[in-house]
Amino acid sequence: MKYKVTIFFIIGIFLYIIDIGLNSYDDKEIYISDQEITSLVSAWNSRVGRNPTDDEIYRIINNLIEEEILYREALLLGLDKEDRIIKRRLAQKISFLKEESIPNIPTKDEILKYYNDNTDKYFVDETFTFTHLFYSSENNSEERAENAYKDIIKGFDVNADPFFLGKNFVNKTLININSDFGKNFGDYFQNLTVNEWSEPIESPFGHHLIYVTNKNDGYYPDITMIYKKVEMDLLQDKRDQAVKKFIDEVKTEYKVYINPDLQL
Secondary structure, three states: OOOOHHHHHHHHHHHHHHHHHHOOOHHHOOOOOHHHHHHHHHHHHHHHOOOOOHHHHHHHHHHHHHHHHHHHHHHHOOOOOOOHHHHHHHHHHHHHHHHOOOOOOOOHHHHHHHHHHOHHHHOEOOEEEEEEEEEEHHHOHHHHHHHHHHHHHOOOOOOOEOOOOOOEEEEEOHHHHHHHHOOOHHHHHHHOOOOOEOOOEEEOOEEEEEEEEEEEOOEOOOHHHOHHHHHHHHHHHHHHHHHHHHHHHHHOOOOOOOOOOOOO
């Protein structure tokens, strides 16, 4: 990006004013680096989709200076003390710095070893595709479900109540099923026969007749199928370890005092 001479003139004026007005106090000196300005202009370009005008660059730099002034004045007033949001943000920032110290490209051998050491993490759970007939607990669900099951066995058509999540479910894991139908409801699926109606199964909502049309067994995928995911997981694990190592190293330098009589 080619900036006009006026842009540099504007920057010079700002720095000159700040230098003249605040030069006598170290904590009042503000230095705006080329990298800061370039970074902000680049971010503006990415967000808006075009280069900023002279006036827009002026406002970008002005906002940067005003933000720095407000930040320093807030520090002088101690507004950063006991502020959970600020503490959390600074903790995140130093964590990011430690994470960035990890190389971004692990070797193939490292990735393969990580996969072999964590195969259970990549196990693909079994899934079920099924339909169901629902009978609400608000209307004698058990008896109605029993009668419906008997009619189905005889080949009769049956009616059912509407279920808030619908009638048909595709490739649902047991975790998904438990989430949709209630805790431990998925346990029944282990004993269901494909292409056969189940007897009534109770849930917190009522009773259900389940018809499984397809079951896919769980499996361990070959690393070639998930190579990129394993690589990203390895990188994140290394970053987490880098942060943990840093904390462990500096933790001994701190003394922590907690009121032993504190009652929560």
